[in-house]
Amino acid sequence: MSTFQAIVAEHVPAAGGACRVIRLDGDALLVEADAAIVAQELRLNAPQLLAALRSAPGGFGVRELRIHIRAAGPRV
Secondary structure (H helix, E strand, C coil): CHHHHHHHHHHCHHHCCCEEEEEEECCEEEEEECCHHHHHHHHHCHHHHHHHHHHCCCCCCCCEEEEEECCCCCCC
16 A cells, blocks of 8 residues: 555655555545544545545545554554
8 A cells, every 4th residue: 555655645744654554444444543643634634635545546446534543552
């Protein structure tokens, strides 16, 4: 899902590297954020992110971002 990372880096630079795609669930993209502030930035910029994802080559058909905050502790 490097397309997602590139789009986040372009549209929400502060969230770059601090979030990742968990899975695609129908037309919803499930995203994990490392911190509440990252989740907030993603939510605030969701319309732009979704538009960019839909227009990307091989475009995702996503209509919704579902963002949750990663539980404390090391990533597995």
